[in-house]
Amino acid sequence: xxxxxxxxxxxxxxxxxxxxxxxxxxxxxxxxxxxxxxxxxxxxxxxxxxxxxxxxxxxxxxxxxxxxxxxxxx
Numbered sequence: 732x733x734x735x736x737x738x739x740x741x742x743x744x745x746x747x748x749x750x751x752x753x754x755x756x757x758x759x760x761x762x763x764x765x766x767x768x769x770x771x772x773x774x775x776x777x778x779x780x781x782x783x784x785x786x787x788x789x790x791x792x793x794x795x796x797x798x799x800x801x802x803x804x805x
Contacts, residue, residue, distance in 0.1 A: 734774060737767025 741764025748757025 734767045734771035737770065738764050739767075741765070741767060 741760045741762070744760025744763060745757050746760070748754065748760055
């Protein structure tokens with residue numbers, strides 16, 4: 732399931748658990764919601780890491796190209 736789906740499902744379980752007095756269901760909902768939040772943060776972090784890797788690869792290629800150009804001029 733997606734991060735948002737887990738969060739919404741968790742919130743619904745929490746609410747139903749609170750309304751019915753079922754602590755187990757409420758706890759299960761909290762766990763689902765928190766799992767969804769954690770997945771979302773992990774996904775965001777993964778995206779940022781991929782961005783940094785892409786930028787680093789571009790810089791490395793740029794440096795290599797400059798080095799090749801410099802060696803050809805000699």
